[in-house]
Structure formats: C-alpha cells, structure tokens
Amino acid sequence: MTARVGRRMTSRVRARGWLRTESPLHVGGLGHDPSEPLPIAVDGQGRLYVPGTSLAGVLRAWSLGRDTETRDLDHLWGFIPRDEEPGDGHASRVIVADGLITADPRPESPPPPLEDRPSVGIDRFTGTAATEFLYSRAVVPAGCHIRLEIDIESDGDASADEARMGAFLTALADGDVRLGAATSRGLGAVRLLDHPLEIVVDRFDSPEGLLAVLRNDPSRVRTLASLRAGAAGLPQRRDVLDIRIAWTPRAPVMVRSGTRGLVVDTLPLTTRIGRRHLTLALPGASIKGALRAHAEFIERTARGLDVDTPVVNGSAGAYSAAFRAQLDQLPAVRALFGAARDDSADRRAGALRAEECTSTATIPDDLWRSVTGADTEPSTTGEYPESVRDRLEDLGMSRSDHVALDRWTGGAADGRLFSVLEPHAVEWEPIRLSLDLTRLGDDDARHAPLALLLLTLRDLADGRLPLGAATNRGFGDLEVSAITLTGGAWPDPISLPEALGSPQIAPIAQAWERYLALEVS
Structure with missing residues (x-):
C-alpha cells in the first residue's frame, strides 16, 4: 500500500478580508539606482503588495507576546530542528497569502499613489546633517487597502486553532500588529475592516464535513465573536x-x-x-x-x-x-x-x-495641486492667485518671505531670498x-x-x-x-x-x- 503523501489535516479555519493602512507603509523591494528613494515591493505583475512572509512574520512575532522562545508555538508556526533535539521539524500550519495593495477594498481597484519620505541624521557636534545619513523611502499613504488571506490547518484539536485565528484577527482589528519597515517611527499601522470579512471553518474528518465544503454550506460560516469565545493558549501580551x-x-x-x-x-x-x-x-x-x-x-x-x-x-x-x-x-x-x-x-x-x-484640518487635493504647480501655469507676478491665498489662509497657512543680508553692503545678499508656506495657525x-x-x-x-x-x-x-x-x-x-x-x-x-x-x-x-x-x- 502506498503511503499517504503530505501532512495530516482534519480541519481548516479560513479568513478573508481587508486591512486599511492607518499610517504610511513601507515594505522594501528591489532597487536599481542608489540615488532613488528606497523602493516598495512589487510582485511579478508589477503590482504593489505585502509578501506573505512579511505578514506571517509580524503575526508570529505578535503571537509570542512576552516570550523570547518559540518552542511553545512551534507546533503552530513550524520549526527547524535544533542541534540537540531529534526530529525533522515541520512547516508552519499558518498559511498567509501575499497581500495585494489597492486604493479601495476591491482586487480590481487601481494601485494607490506613492509618497516620498526623506530622513536625515543631525550631527550632535555641528548641528547640521550628518555625512552619509540623508536618505528617503517610498511609502504607501494612509487610507489604502491590503488584501488579507489567512488559513490555519489543524491536525487535532481545531477549537484552539479557531481561537488563535480569532486572536490574530482581533489584534489586527485593534491595530496591535504593524507591517513593514520603520514601525518604531510610525509607519506600518494597519487595521482590519469589519466588512467585508469572511470566516469559515471546514471539517475534513467526516463525510458530512467534506460534503459541506463541496456544497459551500452556510453552516461553515463563523463570526469573529464566536472565534474569540475559545481559549487561544497564547503567551501573555507585552507590557x-x-x-x-x-x-x-x-x-x-x-x-x-x-x-x-x-x-x-x-x-x-x-x-x-x-x-x-x-x-x-x-x-x-x-x-x-x-x-x-x-x-x-x-x-x-x-x-x-x-x-x-x-x-x-x-x-x-x-x-x-x-x-x-x-x-x-x-x-x-x-x-x-x-x-x-x-x-x-x-x-x-x-x-x-x-x-x-x-493636523486636524484637511487640504483639498485641487488646492494643493495649485500650490505645488502640478496643474497650474507659472505665475508672472510671483504670487498665488487671490483665491488660492484666501483658501490657504482659511486653513491657517500663508506665505512668508525671508532674505539674508550681505555683511558688507547691508543689502540683500545675492541669491539669498527665499519663501516659506508657514502653517502659523494650524491645529x-x-x-x-x-x-x-x-x-x-x-x-x-x-x-x-x-x-x-x-x-x-x-x-x-x-x-x-x-x-x-x-x-x-x-x-x-x-x-x-x-x-x-x-x-x-x-x-x-x-x-x-x-x-x-x-x-x-x-x-x-x-x-x-x-x-x-x-x-x-
């Protein structure tokens, strides 16, 4: 008799939903020009995405809580055998798909526009930009969406895995899980949307369960509240x-x-x-x-x-x-x-x-495009139109001119006149x-x-x-x-x-x- 290939699976809990970015997000990709900002990851079709390895990694780190060792969760997340221990190890029972990044919670939605975030280190002695510490990174702005697909395959007690899925989804809904780089600098905040969110539990250890999967039986559907009712058996949360x-x-x-x-x-x-x-x-x-x-x-x-x-x-x-x-x-x-x-x-x-x-005030996109000149002809007077100035004043911003004085002549130094759009009354x-x-x-x-x-x-x-x-x-x-x-x-x-x-x-x-x-x- 031929041995069965693959690992044993008696049940599966599956979640499908969308994450919304609450702050800019950067998941690094392959760059070709060192003078360009650090790039965002793209998949084989050139679409912005968060790799499943990144999503699985942050969920695994969150699940550890206060623990520094992974042994108690090795049966869930998989492990490579340690030198002093026998065994072959096994793959993770948590399967996380790549997350497509879109402007709206629809797979066919267009990709969002990217922003550029510069960063500089300040030398403690000179007070100026430190040498070799100026860089920038491309980020996905807040308000975009990431497709979330997670499966947990069980080979025994399915109730614990259902509770763990509930814990993962609750942490995502509460904003406790961060994605990507520079999370200590405010990047990578995401939150799980309440809708659309699909959670199903499939049973493969009985004919009734297999038929329910084939028929797409509504009895397979679960709510997040029902998953939370069980004991997840995860370590204590971090302080x-x-x-x-x-x-x-x-x-x-x-x-x-x-x-x-x-x-x-x-x-x-x-x-x-x-x-x-x-x-x-x-x-x-x-x-x-x-x-x-x-x-x-x-x-x-x-x-x-x-x-x-x-x-x-x-x-x-x-x-x-x-x-x-x-x-x-x-x-x-x-x-x-x-x-x-x-x-x-x-x-x-x-x-x-x-x-x-x-800031608490929001700036209409058409106004800012006029400010940056994205769709406006250069001014012959060196001033914004009065309508633009009035709208900026209503938002608490106005133009201020600055000039450096020549120490010999006492007049304006050549090439040292510049202007700043100052947020003087912004909350x-x-x-x-x-x-x-x-x-x-x-x-x-x-x-x-x-x-x-x-x-x-x-x-x-x-x-x-x-x-x-x-x-x-x-x-x-x-x-x-x-x-x-x-x-x-x-x-x-x-x-x-x-x-x-x-x-x-x-x-x-x-x-x-x-x-x-x-x-x-």
Whole structure:
C-alpha cells in the first residue's frame, strides 16, 4: 500500500478580508539606482503588495507576546530542528497569502499613489546633517487597502486553532500588529475592516464535513465573536506604556517637504488621507529624532560628558562612523531609541515608538495641486492667485518671505531670498508614543531608560524641546496642555506631574542615580 503523501489535516479555519493602512507603509523591494528613494515591493505583475512572509512574520512575532522562545508555538508556526533535539521539524500550519495593495477594498481597484519620505541624521557636534545619513523611502499613504488571506490547518484539536485565528484577527482589528519597515517611527499601522470579512471553518474528518465544503454550506460560516469565545493558549501580551501628548503650536511647526511650490520655495510636508484630501504631517521619525537628541542632551549633562569633536580632514566614512559612535555611546538612549552600528554587541530595535502626527484640518487635493504647480501655469507676478491665498489662509497657512543680508553692503545678499508656506495657525492631533517595557527587560533594566524618557517628557511639557524644521529660526515652539501615561506602573491613566509625584517613581529615580554612577565608554 502506498503511503499517504503530505501532512495530516482534519480541519481548516479560513479568513478573508481587508486591512486599511492607518499610517504610511513601507515594505522594501528591489532597487536599481542608489540615488532613488528606497523602493516598495512589487510582485511579478508589477503590482504593489505585502509578501506573505512579511505578514506571517509580524503575526508570529505578535503571537509570542512576552516570550523570547518559540518552542511553545512551534507546533503552530513550524520549526527547524535544533542541534540537540531529534526530529525533522515541520512547516508552519499558518498559511498567509501575499497581500495585494489597492486604493479601495476591491482586487480590481487601481494601485494607490506613492509618497516620498526623506530622513536625515543631525550631527550632535555641528548641528547640521550628518555625512552619509540623508536618505528617503517610498511609502504607501494612509487610507489604502491590503488584501488579507489567512488559513490555519489543524491536525487535532481545531477549537484552539479557531481561537488563535480569532486572536490574530482581533489584534489586527485593534491595530496591535504593524507591517513593514520603520514601525518604531510610525509607519506600518494597519487595521482590519469589519466588512467585508469572511470566516469559515471546514471539517475534513467526516463525510458530512467534506460534503459541506463541496456544497459551500452556510453552516461553515463563523463570526469573529464566536472565534474569540475559545481559549487561544497564547503567551501573555507585552507590557506597554502608552503616552498621549495634547499640544498646540506657539509658532509655525512643520517638516520640510522635498517638493518646491509653484511660487514658494519651501512647503510643509503633507500626507494623503484619502483620494481627494491631504493633511500636514509630522513624521514619527522627526518626533523620535527630536526626543532622542534631547534625551542625549539630558544624559550628557547629567554625566558631564561632551560630544566628541568631528573627524578632522577625514573621509566621509570616518565622519559617518564617528556619528554612529555618538548615537551609541549612551546605554539608556540606546535602549530607548535603538543602536545605529552594525558592530554593536547589543544592537537591537529601540523600545520607544513615535506615531505620525497629523493636523486636524484637511487640504483639498485641487488646492494643493495649485500650490505645488502640478496643474497650474507659472505665475508672472510671483504670487498665488487671490483665491488660492484666501483658501490657504482659511486653513491657517500663508506665505512668508525671508532674505539674508550681505555683511558688507547691508543689502540683500545675492541669491539669498527665499519663501516659506508657514502653517502659523494650524491645529494638530495629539502626539502618541508607546514604550515597549518588555523589550527593556525586568524592572532593574527598564527603570533607568524609563527615567530618562520621563525627564525628556518633562522638558517637552516645559517648552524646552521644539519640533520640526528651522527650530533655530523661531519655528517649532509648542505648548503642551497635558501628557497622559497609561500602562506599566500606572495601569490607569495618569498625568505626567501626578506620575512624577507618585510612589511608583521612587524605584525609578533610584535606578537612574545608580545608572549615572556607572561609567560609559
């Protein structure tokens, strides 16, 4: 008798639905020109997509929760046999298909337009762009859709696998699973749509079950609520401290766009929130970079530790290596924001995530196309039409001209006249941060980085930390009305001043003092 080929499968739970991008998304693809932005992945037909390996990888990482080992879930996700253990291993029982990216939740929908996100590192000594640290990446904007197809094939107790599918879908619906690159900088937020969502459970261990599959019997359909009723048997969830910062700008706050305007040299960065509207954006990378620089300033001040002088007459590689050494010198900063060097012994992702912050007002697409000159003839007067100026003023933005003065003549310097579209009266959504306390380790390991973050937030609340571009020229000042912490030592929402005065702060302060007593190289 010929042996049966393939693995045993008694049942299958299948989910089909759509994810909506809540923030820009970047899943890297193959690039050919190093001078172009980091490209987005495309499939064999040239369509934007998220590989099934990427989707499966983030679901597997989420399912581990607080665990660092995968042994308890090897039977679900598959494994390669370890050297000290017998066996051949097996493939994952979770099958995730590639996710097609579209503008609407329809497979035939056209692909969405892409955006370009520039990033730059700021040298701590010179205050200017660090050598070899300017790059950009192509991103899929918020409001697009990703096709989701997941199967879990069971070879025994199907109820546990149904509950695990319910846990996966619930995590996607709650926005707890991130996709792609730069997730700690606010990219990759997705959310599962309630509709359309199809969940079916097929049984293959009985004639009745096989016939139900062949007949497409409606009794196979399940709801997400019914899947949640079971016990998934997953490890405990990670311990996360959520931070919400309500603020208003006291001066124009913006990040420069890489695009010039029709009659304005510098435009604020925008992101698309729908087919016909955009909004101003403070990328998570910009917020996180400002927090990191100030956290370094606090720790260096507390230690009396200066920034090393830059390499004199060195190569670009030497400057770049010196800058990475600046970033990785302080352990608490490294724990919060991550390590930059490939040769760092404890290189890992930072525990702090900064979400993208957007303005409350939306900008009609036709207005912004007039501002950028995408479909408008160049102005002979160097001014926007009055109708465009009025609409921009209604949104809290206006043109401002700047000029540098020649130090000899006292007149305008040649070629130094430029203009900025300033968001002088724009309201913003709260800044959202989250700190993965589990990544920091146990209480002894997490308290010093947490203390540094609380000090940074205190300075932000006191107006000592500007955000965005041109902060040395009057931009970036903000007024914080409230900072709310939820999680960790404070399971219920608590304001920052209350947290700093609570009994839970004593061990954190003591750990900070012990940490500062340690030497760093």
